[in-house]
Amino acid sequence: MTEQTFNIRDYGAVISKDQLQTKAIQACIDACHQAGGGKVLIPEGTYLIGSLRLYSNMILYLESGAILKGIENYQDYEDxxxxxxIQYLQDSYYVKAWNLPEYYFYGMITAFNEENVQIIGEPGSLIDGSDVYDKNGEEGFRGPMGIIMSGIKELHLQGYTFANSANWSHTLDGCEKIEVQNVTIKAGHxxxxxxxxxxxxxEECHLETGDDCFAGYDIENLLVRRCQLNTACNMLRIGGVNVRFEECTCFGPGHYPHLSEDSYYTHGIFKFYSIDGDEIKQPANKIVLSKCTFADAxxxxxxxFGRKDLMQNNLPxxxxxxxxxxxxxxxxxxxxxGNGEAVTLxxxxxxxxxxxxEPFLEFDESVTLILENVHFVRPTSFKDGTKDFVFSNTVSMSM
Incomplete structure (x- = not known):
C-alpha cells in the first residue's frame, strides 16, 4: 500500500511563534488516522503546540528546519x-514527596496503546519543550513531559533534536520493540x-541532560550502543534484565544544569533503580557496561539495597x-x-x-567481587566492611 502523506499546512497550520497550532495539526493527525495511517508532514518553520496525540501506523515527519515549540502555558497541555x-503516581508517599499532580503524565507528543508509531526528523529539525513552568507540577516547577509513548508496540524514533524539556524528554513506558537512532537531547530533565x-x-544518540540520561526499572532486553552521555545528575539510573551499554562515552560535568539543585557536577555513572511504589517482575540481572569510557563524576x-531514599527497595x-x-x-x-541480598560485581x-x-569502592559481605585483569594506574583502596585493601598495577582475584 502506498504511504499517504498529510501536510499540516493543508489543515490550517501556519508558521507562528505566538499563535497556537495544536488544533490544526491535530486535525491533520486525525485525518491520517481516519485514513488508516500514513505520514504527517511538518514542513520547515516554527509551530507552537500544546499536546498532540498520535495513532497506529503513523509517522510524524519533521523536515529540516521544522520546529515544534511547546507553548509556555502549562494549561494548554493534557494527559x-x-x-x-508507571504506578507510583498512585502511591501517596511519592505523590507527597515529589509534589506530583494527578495529571503528571501529560506531554507535548503522545500516543497510548498503539502500534507502529514513528517520529522521524531530518537533520536540523527540533522539538523544543520551552522549559514550561508549572507551579503545581513535580517539585513545584516542572511542567509537561516531552514525548510520551505508553504501551506502544513497534516504536521508531530517529534524527531530531529535543531541547528544553520541562520534565522527562522521552517517557517510553510499557512499550515493546523500540528503536531509537541519532536522536539528540539537550538541557531539561x-x-x-x-x-x-x-x-x-x-544507538548513535547524543544526550546532554540536566537529570538522568537513562532511567527506568523493570526493563527487559535493552541495548544502548555508541552513544555520548553528559549529565548534571546520573548517567544511568537503571534496573532490569539483560541490559547492556556498549561503546558509550560518559563524561561530566553537565553542560546544562540540574534545575532543582542549580548544579552541574555529575552525581554517578550507575545508580540502581528499583522503586517500591511500582510492580517489578523479577530481580535485576545481567547488567553489562562494555567498552565504555567514564570520566569526571x-x-x-x-x-x-533497601534504601527508600535511593529508590532501591523493591527487588534487588x-x-x-x-x-x-x-x-x-x-x-x-x-x-x-547488597545488605543481605547476594550480588556479583x-x-x-x-x-x-x-x-x-577516599576509598574507591566500599562494599559489604553480600557482594562477590571479581577482578579480572584490572589495571590500577595508581595505588587504589577498597573497603570491605572494616577491612581496607590497596591495589596497584594489574590485579586478578575474587573476594
Whole structure:
C-alpha cells in the first residue's frame, strides 16, 4: 500500500511563534488516522503546540528546519485521561514527596496503546519543550513531559533534536520493540525513561541532560550502543534484565544544569533503580557496561539495597559487569552493598585512574567481587566492611 502523506499546512497550520497550532495539526493527525495511517508532514518553520496525540501506523515527519515549540502555558497541555503503566503516581508517599499532580503524565507528543508509531526528523529539525513552568507540577516547577509513548508496540524514533524539556524528554513506558537512532537531547530533565519496556535498541544518540540520561526499572532486553552521555545528575539510573551499554562515552560535568539543585557536577555513572511504589517482575540481572569510557563524576556506583531514599527497595540487583572500560576522574567513594541480598560485581579488563584519599569502592559481605585483569594506574583502596585493601598495577582475584 502506498504511504499517504498529510501536510499540516493543508489543515490550517501556519508558521507562528505566538499563535497556537495544536488544533490544526491535530486535525491533520486525525485525518491520517481516519485514513488508516500514513505520514504527517511538518514542513520547515516554527509551530507552537500544546499536546498532540498520535495513532497506529503513523509517522510524524519533521523536515529540516521544522520546529515544534511547546507553548509556555502549562494549561494548554493534557494527559488525555489515559492511565500510565508507571504506578507510583498512585502511591501517596511519592505523590507527597515529589509534589506530583494527578495529571503528571501529560506531554507535548503522545500516543497510548498503539502500534507502529514513528517520529522521524531530518537533520536540523527540533522539538523544543520551552522549559514550561508549572507551579503545581513535580517539585513545584516542572511542567509537561516531552514525548510520551505508553504501551506502544513497534516504536521508531530517529534524527531530531529535543531541547528544553520541562520534565522527562522521552517517557517510553510499557512499550515493546523500540528503536531509537541519532536522536539528540539537550538541557531539561531526563533523557530516556524506559519503565516496564522491553526489546529496545538505542544507538548513535547524543544526550546532554540536566537529570538522568537513562532511567527506568523493570526493563527487559535493552541495548544502548555508541552513544555520548553528559549529565548534571546520573548517567544511568537503571534496573532490569539483560541490559547492556556498549561503546558509550560518559563524561561530566553537565553542560546544562540540574534545575532543582542549580548544579552541574555529575552525581554517578550507575545508580540502581528499583522503586517500591511500582510492580517489578523479577530481580535485576545481567547488567553489562562494555567498552565504555567514564570520566569526571562523583561516583562510579550507587547501590545500597533497601534504601527508600535511593529508590532501591523493591527487588534487588543480582549482577553487574564492567568489561573493557576506562574509568578516570572520579572524586568520591562508590557504594556497592547488597545488605543481605547476594550480588556479583565483576570488573574485567578495566583500567581505573582514581586520584583521591577516599576509598574507591566500599562494599559489604553480600557482594562477590571479581577482578579480572584490572589495571590500577595508581595505588587504589577498597573497603570491605572494616577491612581496607590497596591495589596497584594489574590485579586478578575474587573476594
Amino acid at each position: 488525555f485521561h489515559v492511565p500510565s503503566s 531526563d533523557g530516556f525513561n524506559l519503565h516496564h519496556s522491553k526489546d529496545i535498541l538505542i 562523583d561516583r562510579l556506583f550507587i547501590y545500597d 540487583l543480582k549482577s553487574l559487569t564492567l568489561e573493557d572500560c576506562q574509568i578516570a576522574q572520579l572524586r568520591r567513594t562508590s557504594s556497592f552493598k 565483576t570488573l574485567r579488563n578495566v583500567q581505573i585512574d582514581y586520584d583521591s584519599e
